[in-house]
Amino acid sequence: MTKGYIREIFLNRPLPEDSYLAALPALAPLRAGERLDLNAPVTFLVGENGSGKSTLLEGVAVAMGFNPEGGTRNFSFSTRDTHSALGDYLTVSRSAYPRDGFFLRAESFYNTASYLEDAYQAELHLGTGTPYGMRSLHAQSHGESFLALVQNRFGGEGVYLLDEPEAALSPARQLTLLGQIHQLVGEDSQFLIATHSPILMAYPGAYLYLLSEGGIQRVDYRETEHYLLTKRFLEDPERMLRYLFSEDDTI
Structure with a gap:
């Protein structure tokens, strides 16, 4: 079990009725006063595009003090203010505080990599190494840089929020990520991951929450x-x- 990060x-108060968040079906259980149990080493948020997975993950990240575009609580960059207000209405209940933490989202990873490169220019120039490896993240492929950050920056005893990490990774590299997740879980870490990947979802003992028109419900992997x-x-x-092709005459 996790330490309870x-x-x-x-929800600590009602969502504004004129907000699109109030009309998002997946948030209906929270609006009704329910609490979502996330007390597992690994929890996945799954569902169709537009179901609210990334919105909910981002809300948790913001409620915990992470930069909305990704990074740690100390990252202060902002390229465009597009995050929802959900984090202002969410309370994260915990019984322990992590030593480490990171919010990693595929859509803004370029901005995160740029921020890190600017922060560690001297180390890269001298070749002394950085918290994310020996090479610039921009000098690697998307998948390589993504894994380099996980392998070098995630230090254990942490809470790690990942938004669609499979977007950067081949199936083989998704298996590599699963290995890294398992290693970090063994080092008292906790993961909350929004994903479409059936490879990642197979992590043993993980909670899987399906976000849909019917709200949020816990499901079995094979369901x-x-x-x-x-x-x-x-x-x-x-x-x-x-x-598929018989249903689409344009193909």
Whole structure:
């Protein structure tokens, strides 16, 4: 079990009725006063595009003091103020405070890498190494730099929030990330991850929360559409493609 860096989350006051957040179906249970149990070493937020996964993850990050665009609590850069106000209405209940933490989101990773490069220009020039490795993150591929940050910067005894990390990673590198997650869990860390990846979702013992028109509900890995659809496709791709193409005369 985790140390309780994040035990549960709940709304500390009603969301504004004129906000799009109040109309987001996945947030209905929280609006009704329910608390979302996140007291597991690894929790995944899953669901279709637009279901609110990234919005909820970002809200938790902001409520915990992380920079909305990514990074640690000490990162102060801002390229565009687009985050929602959800973090102002969320309370994160915890019984312990982490030594380390990072909010890593695929869509703004370039900005995070730029901030880190500016902060460690001297170390990169001298070749003495940085908290994210020996090479500039911009001198590596997206996937390489993403993993370099996880492997070098994530120090354990921390809470790590990842938004769609699979966007940067091949299937093989997703397996590498799973190995890193498991190692860090063994070092008293906790993860909250928004993802579409059936590879990442397979982490043993993880909580999986499905965000949908029906709200938020905990589901089994093999009940997720991500698993079922991927399984059906891999078992008989020709059949799936015939069905798909017959439904679309433009292809």
